[in-house]
Structure formats: structure tokens, C-alpha cells
Amino acid sequence: MAIGSRTARPRSSVWLSERKAPKRKGDQQPVGLDHLKIVAATMRLLDAEGLSGFSMRRLAAELGVTAMSVYWYVETKDHLLELALDAAMGEIALPIEAVGSIEAVGSVEAVGSVEGHEYAPAEPRDWREQLRQVASEYRRVLVRHPWLPALLGEYLNIGPNAVVFNNAALAVMRNSGLPDDRITSALALVYQFVYGFGTIEGRFAARCRAAGVTQDELFHEMMGTVEDRMEFDEARQIMEARGGSTVEEMQDRDFTFALDLAIAGIETLRER
Amino acid sequence: MAIGSRTARPRSSVWLSERKAPKRKGDQQPVGLDHLKIVAATMRLLDAEGLSGFSMRRLAAELGVTAMSVYWYVETKDHLLELALDAAMGEIALPIEAVGSIEAVGSVEAVGSVEGHEYAPAEPRDWREQLRQVASEYRRVLVRHPWLPALLGEYLNIGPNAVVFNNAALAVMRNSGLPDDRITSALALVYQFVYGFGTIEGRFAARCRAAGVTQDELFHEMMGTVEDRMEFDEARQIMEARGGSTVEEMQDRDFTFALDLAIAGIETLRER
DNA sequence: ACCTGAACACCGTTCAAGT
DNA sequence: ACCTGAACACCGTTCAAGT
Numbered sequence: 001m002a003i004g005s006r007t008a009r010p011r012s013s014v015w016l017s018e019r020k021a022p023k024r025k026g027d028q029q030p031v032g033l034d035h036l037k038i039v040a041a042t043m044r045l046l047d048a049e050g051l052s053g054f055s056m057r058r059l060a061a062e063l064g065v066t067a068m069s070v071y072w073y074v075e076t077k078d079h080l081l082e083l084a085l086d087a088a089m090g091e092i093a094l095p096i097e098a099v100g101s102i103e104a105v106g107s108v109e110a111v112g113s114v115e116g117h118e119y120a121p122a123e124p125r126d127w128r129e130q131l132r133q134v135a136s137e138y139r140r141v142l143v144r145h146p147w148l149p150a151l152l153g154e155y156l157n158i159g160p161n162a163v164v165f166n167n168a169a170l171a172v173m174r175n176s177g178l179p180d181d182r183i184t185s186a187l188a189l190v191y192q193f194v195y196g197f198g199t200i201e202g203r204f205a206a207r208c209r210a211a212g213v214t215q216d217e218l219f220h221e222m223m224g225t226v227e228d229r230m231e232f233d234e235a236r237q238i239m240e241a242r243g244g245s246t247v248e249e250m251q252d253r254d255f256t257f258a259l260d261l262a263i264a265g266i267e268t269l270r271e272r
Numbered sequence: 273m274a275i276g277s278r279t280a281r282p283r284s285s286v287w288l289s290e291r292k293a294p295k296r297k298g299d300q301q302p303v304g305l306d307h308l309k310i311v312a313a314t315m316r317l318l319d320a321e322g323l324s325g326f327s328m329r330r331l332a333a334e335l336g337v338t339a340m341s342v343y344w345y346v347e348t349k350d351h352l353l354e355l356a357l358d359a360a361m362g363e364i365a366l367p368i369e370a371v372g373s374i375e376a377v378g379s380v381e382a383v384g385s386v387e388g389h390e391y392a393p394a395e396p397r398d399w400r401e402q403l404r405q406v407a408s409e410y411r412r413v414l415v416r417h418p419w420l421p422a423l424l425g426e427y428l429n430i431g432p433n434a435v436v437f438n439n440a441a442l443a444v445m446r447n448s449g450l451p452d453d454r455i456t457s458a459l460a461l462v463y464q465f466v467y468g469f470g471t472i473e474g475r476f477a478a479r480c481r482a483a484g485v486t487q488d489e490l491f492h493e494m495m496g497t498v499e500d501r502m503e504f505d506e507a508r509q510i511m512e513a514r515g516g517s518t519v520e521e522m523q524d525r526d527f528t529f530a531l532d533l534a535i536a537g538i539e540t541l542r543e544r
Numbered sequence: 545a546c547c548t549g550a551a552c553a554c555c556g557t558t559c560a561a562g563t
Numbered sequence: 564a565c566c567t568g569a570a571c572a573c574c575g576t577t578c579a580a581g582t
Contacts, residue, residue: 016497033565056556066567068557073565077556149425153471170507180513184522185529189465196464199425225288235442241452250456257457265537269529305546328575338548340576345546349575 013156014079015086033065035083038073042084046147050206054147056080078155085151086159091144092137095130098168127175128263134169135194135259142198146206149199177270190262197258201251215247285428286351287358305337307355310345314356315417322478323419328352350427357423358431363416364409367402370440399447400535406441407466407531414470418478421471449542462534469530473523487519 041062045054056077060067074080142148151157169191173183208215223239244250313334317326328349332339346352414420423429441463445455480487495511516522 055554057554068568069566071557150422153421153425153475167507170510174506174510180510181515182529183510184514185526186533188469188526189461189530189533192465192468193461194464195468197460200464203425234446235439238442238446238452238455242456243453254457254460257454258461261458261461261537261541262533263537264540265533265535268536268540269533327573329573340549341547343576 013158014075014082015156015158015160017075017079033063033069033073035073038063038070038080039083039087042080043087043145046084047145050210051147051150081151082155082159085148085155085157086161088141088145088148088151089157089159089165090161091141092134092161092165094137094165094168095125095133095172097125098130098134098171099164127172127177130172130175131190131263132259134172135190136255138165138191138194139198139201139255142195143202143205146202149195149202152195176266178266179270182269186262186266189265190259193258193262197255204247219247285430286347286354287428287430287432289347289351305335305341305345307345310335310342310352311355311359314352315359318356318419319417322482323422326419353423354427354431357420357427357429358433360413360417360420360423361429361431361437362433363413364406364433364437366409366437366440367397367405367444369397370402370406370443371436399444399449402444402447403462403535404531406444407462408527410437410463410466411470411473411527414467415474415477418474421467421474424467448538450538451542454541458534458538461537462531465530465534469527476519491519 038059041059042054045059045062049058056070057067060070063070070080074083169187170183173187173190176186178186204218205215208218211218213221242250242253244253310331313331314326317331317334321330328342329339332342335342342352346355441459442455445459445462448458450458476490477487480490483490485493514522514525516525
């Protein structure tokens with residue numbers, strides 16, 4: 001099988017529980033295993049094999065260590081995955097204008113994220129530009145880590161990097177000029193869209209990689225299968241009108257125009 | 273743990289492989305086990321225990337049968353979950369105007385779905401009304417079955433009911449007046465939004481059920497935790513401006529206005 | 545045609561024990 | 564302070580066997 005598992009629903013989050021080890025730096029012998037290496041190896045494994053290919057035992061083997069050693073650093077597999085999740089959130093490059101106080105960024109380090117957020121070099125720009133940047137960065141990270149959506153769905157995503165991201169997203173939307181009581185709606189529209197879009201895009205790419213075919217090959221194969229199955233005149237007509245000769249082009253067009261729709265909607269309803 | 277598992281990525285879909293059994297009706301002894309009952313029990317278990325609480329062995333026990341009996345009817349756990357996924361898609365009530373040819377509906381039955389699509393009683397209406405209906409129906413089903421998003425992310429979702437749903441969604445959007453080459457974008461914006469929105473809404477509700485608290489209780493608890501953690505003036509201001517005294521009210525407001533934004537965007541860009 | 549039981553290769557995690 | 568090995572309770576699935 002591919003999803004689902006046996007133990008009970010987790011009731012806690014890494015971010016809501018105490019650190020397992022004080023994690024002081026100048027310790028005696030550097031044994032070659034620590035939080036950073038473990039999370040990095042976790043992400044490498046997840047990228048390469050997917051969530052279903054990941055197990056604590058596989059990870060230990062990857063680290064050249066016995067199955068249970070990892071448990072000295074990490075409470076459960078769930079906590080480890082939450083760390084990987086927040087590390088991925090940290091890869092979303094945010095417009096510098098949207099990143100708030102230095103304290104927020106400092107607290108990222110304080111709770112032990114793997115890497116801080118990256119910041120795109122940018123001068124202050126239009127809120128639309130900033131929105132487009134955050135959206136497409138988020139999309140890129142979702143595609144790069146196809147395991148991310150499952151974790152986003154499973155855990156609370158209140159890690160330090162997630163908080164920075166959410167604040168930045170909110171800051172950008174506040175510049176749109178929408179009244180305060182509409183901001184959460186607009187945020188939901190844009191980011192849930194990006195989430196869903198990036199999810200299927202990343203999954204499709206991963207599927208192609210696993211099957212050893214190009215995206216265009218798999219796309220045409222699937223279209224063929226579906227067309228064989230039933231009458232699809234309407235759908236086919238739309239698909240052909242979609243434009244773009246490659247899957248990548250179609251995706252970029254769809255993504256860009258969908259964002260344009262959302263932005264146009266915001267601008268239109270702002271005036272009312 | 274809660275997600276991920278051990279076996280390799282599935283390369284096939286129920287919908288792309290042959291039926292295991294010819295499934296003829298007038299057989300000798302009715303043993304009390306069949307496709308319908310199995311899928312129904314699966315959905316009941318998933319609703320009650322979640323994806324992580326579901327296993328072939330639990331299901332067999334639920335059916336009062338030995339662990340391996342189910343395998344006579346169903347090839348793998350993955351295939352069974354695909355059947356449950358499409359059955360859930362069939363619960364989305366579609367506006368009768370948007371449901372195409374009778375053949376499409378006929379083919380639903382032909383491939384053995386659990387129940388056909390429901391059709392809301394409706395006279396022909398504005399495309400905006402239809403869009404709102406499909407969106408909120410989709411949302412309702414996502415909330416009712418919190419395991420649905422994980423399955424939607426994992427499998428191809430090309431079952432008969434999914435095909436009917438997609439065609440209906442497309443038919444509605446075609447009535448918006450957008451040019452053909454923009455339809456897929458608009459569909460992505462609306463349905464990925466609903467998917468993401470319904471996902472977190474359903475997950476939140478499930479979490480409350482599991483913890484035995486009301487949604488409002490958990491919401492305030494979480495707000496408290498997050499506020500304690502770091503400076504959150506902006507976010508708090510927005511949250512307070514959000515309006516609505518209960519979580520449910522906030523969610524309904526957010527959902528409705530986000531859809532309004534999308535519709536306004538479609539209408540605005542349609543004119544250009 | 546339908547169902548069972550034993551077995552296999554995997555899990556996450558606990559726990560006592562090593563150094 | 565860090566790592567190991569054996570063990571427990573669970574998986575999905577195969578396979579030979581029952582009726």
C-alpha cells in the first residue's frame with residue numbers, strides 16, 4: 001500500500017513539546033550524528049524514494065547506524081517528519097519587504113530549524129509582484145518535494161519557518177488594499193490554490209520520474225487512455241484550446257493565468 | 273506514525289486493470305460478502321477511525337470474516353481505497369444542468385461504483401449559482417470524509433464518478449464566458465482552492481472529534497498557544513477583523529467570499 | 545466459488561543493556 | 564552521553580489448503 005499506517009493519531013507536535021536534548025554545542029566527542037544531519041538525510045530520502053519509501057530503518061541504514069540510534073535525537077517518526085516539513089517551508093524564498101521583524105527570523109534559529117529562510121534580492125515592489133513571487137516560490141518548493149503536501153495535510157505546520165511564511169503571505173495581502181475582514185478569504189483563495197496546483201504538479205513529475213518517462217509522454221498516454229474510455233468531446237476541445245506544446249508550458253500558463261484571475265478578483269471587489 | 277508505508281509505489285489503478293471477478297449476479301449461495309459491502313464498510317471505518325486507523329485486518333474483523341477473505345474480491349488495499357475514493361466522489365451532488373449525456377452516467381454503473389451521483393433538484397440557473405453549488409458540495413464531501421484528500425493526492429482519481437464530476441465542473445465553467453484557452457486555469461483556481469479549503473476544514477473538525485472538544489474550544493486554544501510563542505500583532509489584528517463569532521461562521525464567510533473573489537476575477541478578465 | 549491459517553518480510557517503538 | 568540488540572505488536576500480501 002502507499003498511505004495510512006497503524007498507530008494512533010499523534011496528539012502532539014514537535015513545536016508544542018520540549019526539546020529532547022539540550023543540544024549544547026561544545027560537547028566532547030563529535031559522533032557524526034545530529035539533528036541537522038538527520039533531517040537532511042530524511043529530506044534526501046524523501047525526495048528520492050517518496051514518503052512510502054521512507055522508514056526509520058531505511059534512514060538509519062542511510063546514516064550508517066543501527067535502527068534505533070536515531071531515537072536518541074528524535075522522539076518519534078512523526079516529530080522527525082514535522083522537522084522535515086518545516087525545513088522545506090524554510091526553502092520558500094520570501095520577498096524581503098514582506099519579512100517582518102528580525103526577532104521573528106531570530107526565533108527561527110532559536111528553535112532549531114535546519115536552514116533559515118532564503119530572501120530573494122529585491123527592491124520594494126507592487127503587492128501583485130510580491131504575491132506572484134511568493135506564490136511561485138511556494139509552488140516551486142511543492143514541486144521539488146512531492147512529499148510535502150502529505151505532511152502539510154497531516155501536521156499542524158506551525159514550525160518557525162511556517163510562521164515566517166504565513167506572516168509574509170499575510171503582509172503581502174495586506175498591501176492589496178482589501179479591507180481587513182476580507183484578508184483571510186483572499187489568502188485562502190490564493191494559497192489553497194497554489195497548494196493544490198503544486199501538489200498535483202509535483203506528484204505528476206514524481207510519477208514520471210518513477211516510471212522513467214518524460215512528462216509529455218505520460219501526459220499523452222493518459223489522454224489516450226481516458227479518451228478511449230468514454231465520450232469526451234467537451235473535455236478534449238478544452239484541452240486542445242489549452243495551448244502550449246509541452247506539459248510544462250501548459251502548467252505555467254494555467255498557473256499564471258489563475259493567479260491573474262485571483263488578483264483581478266481582489267482588485268475588483270476591493271472597489272466595492 | 274501516521275502516514276507513509278512500506279511497499280513500492282503502485283503502478284496500476286483499479287480503473288486501468290481488469291475486474292478480478294466477473295461478478296455475475298445469479299450465483300448460488302449469497303455468502304454475505306461483496307464489493308458493495310466491502311466498500312461501504314471501508315468508508316465507515318475510514319470515517320470513524322481515519323486513514324491511519326484503517327487496515328485490511330481491521331476491515332476483515334469489521335466484516336466478521338478472516339483477514340484474507342477480502343482479497344478474493346479486491347486485488348490490493350490500494351485498489352480498495354481507490355474504490356472508496358470514487359464512491360466518495362459520487363456523493364457530490366451535481367446540478368442537473370451540468371451533467372452531460374446519459375451514457376456517461378450509465379458507464380458509472382457499468383464499472384461498478386457503489387452509488388451513482390446524486391443530482392440536486394434544480395432549474396437551469398446562472399453559471400455563478402451552479403459554480404457555487406458544485407464548490408460547496410465538493411467542500412461538504414471533503415469535510416464529511418477527512419480521509420479523502422490523502423487519497424485524492426495519492427491516486428489518479430479517474431474513476432467513473434470522478435469523470436462525471438470533472439465533466440460537470442468543466443461544463444459549468446464553460447458557461448462563464450471565458451475563452452476556451454482560459455477554462456483550465458479558472459477550473460484550477462476554483463477547485464484547487466475548494467480542495468485545500470475543505471481539506472483543512474475537515475482535518476480540523478476530525479481533530480476536534482478525536483480530542484473530544486468543540487471546534488471553538490480548540491481554535492481558541494491554538495490561538496493562545498501561537499500568540500504566546502511570538503509577536504503576532506499583524507496576524508492577531510487580521511484574525512480579529514475576520515468576523516464571525518464561531519469557527520463555523522468564520523469558515524463560511526471565508527469560503528463564500530473567496531469564491532466571490534474568484535468569480536469576480538473571472539468576470540473581470542472575461543471582458544479583456 | 546469462496547474462505548481460512550500459517551507464514552514472510554516488513555513496520556514503529558520499548559526496554560534493558562552496553563560503552 | 565550515545566549507541567546497540569532483542570523483542571513486541573502490528574502491517575500487506577502470498578500460498579497452499581480447506582469446503
